[in-house]
Amino acid sequence: MFEQVCDEDFVILSVAMDANIEAARPWVTEAAPSYVTLIDQNHLLSSLYNMVNVPQAVWIDEQGRVVRPTETGGSIDILREFDFAAGGFKPEAAARAQVAKASYIDAVKDWAVNGSDSEFAYDPKQARSRVPSMSEDMAAAHTKFQLGQYLARQGRADEAESLFAECRDLHPDSWNIFRETTEKMDSGIAAGEEFWGKVMSLGDKQYYATIDMEGM
Amino acid sequence: MVTVLTETSEIGVSAVAGDALWLNSADVENATGWQITAEGFCKDDVCVARPADAGGDYVRSHEVRGDEVNVSAFWNLMGKPTAASPRGDVWFLGAGADARNDALLSLEAPDFTLPDFDGKLHSLSDFRRKRVLLITWASW
Numbered sequence: 617m618f619e620q621v622c623d624e625d626f627v628i629l630s631v632a633m634d635a636n637i638e639a640a641r642p643w644v645t646e647a648a649p650s651y652v653t654l655i656d657q658n659h660l661l662s663s664l665y666n667m668v669n670v671p672q673a674v675w676i677d678e679q680g681r682v683v684r685p686t687e688t689g690g691s692i693d694i695l696r697e698f699d700f701a702a703g704g705f706k707p708e709a710a711a712r713a714q715v716a717k718a719s720y721i722d723a724v725k726d727w728a729v730n731g732s733d734s735e736f737a738y739d740p741k742q743a744r745s746r747v748p749s750m751s752e753d754m755a756a757a758h759t760k761f762q763l764g765q766y767l768a769r770q771g772r773a774d775e776a777e778s779l780f781a782e783c784r785d786l787h788p789d790s791w792n793i794f795r796e797t798t799e800k801m802d803s804g805i806a807a808g809e810e811f812w813g814k815v816m817s818l819g820d821k822q823y824y825a826t827i828d829m830e831g832m
Numbered sequence: 833m834v835t836v837l838t839e840t841s842e843i844g845v846s847a848v849a850g851d852a853l854w855l856n857s858a859d860v861e862n863a864t865g866w867q868i869t870a871e872g873f874c875k876d877d878v879c880v881a882r883p884a885d886a887g888g889d890y891v892r893s894h895e896v897r898g899d900e901v902n903v904s905a906f907w908n909l910m911g912k913p914t915a916a917s918p919r920g921d922v923w924f925l926g927a928g929a930d931a932r933n934d935a936l937l938s939l940e941a942p943d944f945t946l947p948d949f950d951g952k953l954h955s956l957s958d959f960r961r962k963r964v965l966l967i968t969w970a971s972w
Contacts, residue, residue, distance in 0.1 A: 633969070641949055665936070676956070681941065724965055755912075756915070763915040766924070795972045
């Protein structure tokens with residue numbers, strides 16, 4: 617969706633937060649993206665950039681400075697508006713999600729073309745104010761998660777799972793940790809009963825901070 | 833044999849698996865980049881003073897293995913998390929929340945190196961002088 621704006625001044629680094637490379641590979645093969653696609657089995661970016669879900673995005677300028685810290689990458693929180701009877705999102709929610717995605721893509725294109733002149737590139741003060749804060753428990757969760765992934769790759773699944781259970785408790789807002797480490801359905805998607813239970817238990821809580829783009 | 837991991841390294845050391853990570857001074861430096869000195873636990877010009885308790889919680893002299901440092905205790909003393917496998921034979925020395933928050937508030941994008949799907953490594957810093965949209969996704 618961004619291909620047309622990739623040029624010598626702008627690049628997309630798309631990172632799969634997937635412990636299982638082979639689960640992610642078909643998505644890459646199918647999309648055959650022209651941009652760089654990396655695999656982050658340990659969710660290092662969650663730890664480095666304080667990410668909690670996918671898609672999340674960071675805008676980094678030519679000097680390596682963050683001009684938009686970690687935020688939702690064009691997706692909004694409409695999960696609680698899933699209509700189980702109809703087997704899809706309520707039309708109004710789906711429409712809002714489309715608006716949000718389109719406005720996010722437009723904002724990225726604007727920045728790709730205009731750089732620091734883009735209204736969507738924050739100045740340092742704005743950018744700092746939007747950096748999500750990491751707690752000690754969250755840092756501990758990332759450490760246990762990375763050890764757990766190492767043990768899982770060594771075939772030590774039971775030990776890994778005991779660490780993952782601690783991670784989920786230490787960082788309950790992290791959907792990256794939760795969905796990566798809970799049971800997947802046959803489709804490979806972590807959207808079973810446990811997932812929906814956790815979604816619905818959010819109640820009225822706003823998951824993502826509101827951002828300065830239409831629909832978001 | 834104990835394995836010591838950080839976000840960027842993996843090293844095997846001859847230590848005893850357990851509920852603390854006791855390493856000799858050579859292994860401390862190999863595994864962590866930190867050194868144990870008379871002042872305490874040091875790296876570059878930063879030193880974390882050895883606590884005064886002298887109760888053997890941080891440094892001990894093992895009759896066979898010689899002088900050893902409790903790396904996990906020092907790591908936690910610096911406000912950084914550690915994680916150990918239930919068997920105590922694999923340790924992960926993690927990054928602390930304060931360091932993460934300071935780094936993010938500096939607005940200097942933390943560098944990383946990750947493989948593409950053909951195994952070729954790429955670093956964020958390879959893309960300096962370009963604007964980068966860093967965006968995540970997942971199969972799950």
